[in-house]
Amino acid sequence: MENIILKTENLKKYFPIKKTFLKRRANCVKAVDGVDLELKEGGILGIVGESGSGKTTLAKTILGIYRPSEGEVYFKGDKISNLPPNRMKAIRREIQYVYQNPGASFDPWWRVGRSLEEPLKIHQTLPEQGMKKKVKDVLKSVGLEEDHIFRYPHEFSGGQQRRLALARILVLSPSLIIFDEPTSGLDVSIQATILKLLKKLRNDFGLTYIFISHDLEVVRLMSDKIAVMYLGTIVEYGNTEAVFMNPKHSYTQLLLAALPKIKDQYIEKDILIQGEVPDPVNLPSGCRFWPRCPMASEICSNKSPALETIEDGRKISCHQI
Amino acid sequence: MTKLLEVENLSVNFDTDRGTVQALDKVRLTLNEGEVVALVGESGSGKTTLGRAILNVIPSPPGKVVEGRVFFQDRNILEMGEKECNALIRGKAITLIPQDPFGSANPLFTIGTQLRDFFKTSGNTEDEMNKRMETLLRQLLLPSDVNLLRKYPHELSGGQLQRIMIASSLLPNPSLIIADEPTTSLDVTVEAQILRLIRLLVKEHDASVLYITHNLAVASRVSHKITVMYAGQVMESAITPTFFANTAHPYSKKLLECLPNPTGEIKDIGGTVPNLIDPPKGCRFHPRCEYGETKCYQERPMPIEIEPEHWVSCYHLN
């Protein structure tokens, strides 16, 4: 029986922009604007989007680093959005977040071993001896050495820093891990190594992942379900292979077309890639994608489409389909 | 094909606290007029150092050119003095598109001012300036109205600013443009646009490009020739279609395998990138190579031309 480990309902996060002098609430950045998600235990959900899509804000709102402007987040059936800090602390053990820049998530003045023990000290789940042993075990499972605990974060390479960040999270034995751009900036060979490791850890420890990336290829490899985000909303959702083989939403098609692939050397794409992601403060009316969409019609600029199921497991947010 | 750039046996070291980093080891590279050559390598491969060497901007302590020459239009750049380099080469005959546009543009001046500064040093009239700028901005699909020129770097998106950087690299009518991972920090759709632009502009302006990247797929989209580097050595170089059709060097093959493929199986290269303070002898890839044997580290394999314009440095060629 597959449990739903995470669910979000109409999740929104707006950031007000203060105007100078008069401090009028002139505008908001609607970073996340109505996101519904459901994640089954043991699954890997990939969230794909470019800059401004709101994927990192979504992750941080789920995690509680940001408070939702609207909407709810449910973890293992319990509501976790807007929890008071003391109750949130217990949740923080179960849902973890791996930063885009893993080295930056470590205090540069602390030895790595101390940083790895810190989560255990915060949550007091193990006795002192147990903590040291747990750190050693976790280091081994991410492929690092025991004596690495004496070094400083900047002494490690990018790939190793990622492993360290993973290790620090694993000491708490979480159930759900959110990865934010886990492979960006990594060389292809190291990327492959890290991805292999992540799959192994998922199998060994029975983890559930949310994989945020702008790299579609990586997401395709790792996740079983994929959600494509554009300017704060999900435009397409479904089984990963199905979406890749048969993308329905114009934006998904655009993303796939833009991918540099070795096979299409010198072949000019049919889809002319126009425009750029607009400023999140001045969003287009109606469907956010309509200015760049080849299928747009009048209704698209007037009304925002909702995310609807169109066929088995596939959801689209579009008027034209 | 006229040769524009020829790097001959270039070796560069850097003296650091921990020892001497042997960043480049007898690197050879040829670039002809009108070509886009992709310099592909992972981190530590030396591709950025090579780019800097061509501009002769390797800081002289701690860097040192141990041997080799960089021939550009029949002159050895490494032998030219600072003044000459500034007058003729840097920002003139050879320009640079940097990796991080926000780190390179001066945040205190508007775009227009910074672009015009390029012209001041080239000695053009006001009218010529404005016309050229307009043309370039249009070609780069940027709105050529006054507004854009009045903006400050941080007011633009990454894609827009990078396009301005490309414009600024074209302004002096260079013969060679060195593009240092120009699309790494950009979104995929923006990257696709810019790659397309670079291909078009290269044709129109008759410039040659040395395109530095770690992404083979990007290299395939933009280059005529590919040169693969690993740990400071050149492993393979070929015309792009040939490179993918007939990949010869074990490292290149492994690199291709690492790219995500739809079968779902993730392949990586065992081992780690070597420490360049004490690099492996001979071929620096040998410790991680499945074909590695004694002669690989006894003597470094010289490049062999296995087919026209396809050079490989390896003893194991089927």
Next chain:
Amino acid sequence: MISYMPWVRQFLRDRLAVLGFFIILLLILVAIFAPYLAPTTAIYDVNLSERLQPPTSKHLLGTDSQGRDILSRMIYGTRITIIIAVIAIGASLFIGVPLGLIAGYFGNWFSEVIQRVSDIFLSIPQLILAIAIAAVLKPSITTAILALSITYWPWFSRLVYAQARSLRITTFIEATQALGASSPRIIFFHVLPNVITPIIIRSTIGMGYTILTAATLGFLGVGAQPPSPEWGLALAEAREYLPKAWWFALFPGLAIFTVVLAFNMFGDGLRDVIDPRLRISGK
């Protein structure tokens, strides 16, 4: 922590800083061993028959207007100097650092209040403020210490505030919060260690400044009171006997000058070693 050897080596290259260090060391040693170093311990005994004697073998630095041996008084004066400096800086730290940490880390209405208050203190010239406070209360060494602490704490709080504020938005602080760490824990274990180095530098320079101001207060009569051997007070007493009894004013003045200079040189040296490193290694 990180190996300090390269830092020490760089510091040793700065000769002025090393000189400053030794002078400070000398100051501390003299203060500790005063009774053994001073020719006489009878620094308060008035001996009018020996007043205003120029430097001789009996009184190496001469005698003052009350016939007391200047050398001995100066040596005991080091104790007062150090006590004032240490307590004043200590108190400033005690007030300023926590306030700065809280204001910087939380960034709420409380920080605004602290900022405004410290702005007020900073806008008044320190010396005048110190004099005013010292003049209102009964003049004494304690008063001087109090006045100095009250006027110096904003320098620390401002320094700490800036650091705490910039750290608050760093990724690793956010990551630690995401792990469930409480604010006190973060402030104490993560923010404070990052703040210590600028504090140390500022304290050293602050010591020099404090000593100078304390001497000024003594000179003006609102700090140390007779018969204390405090250097500033000695200068005040010596003033009317210039230029004939030059030794009376010269040596206390020289002492103040040397010590303040030493702290400044040392602090500068420290800063040169630590600051650039902070930028490089704290990546």
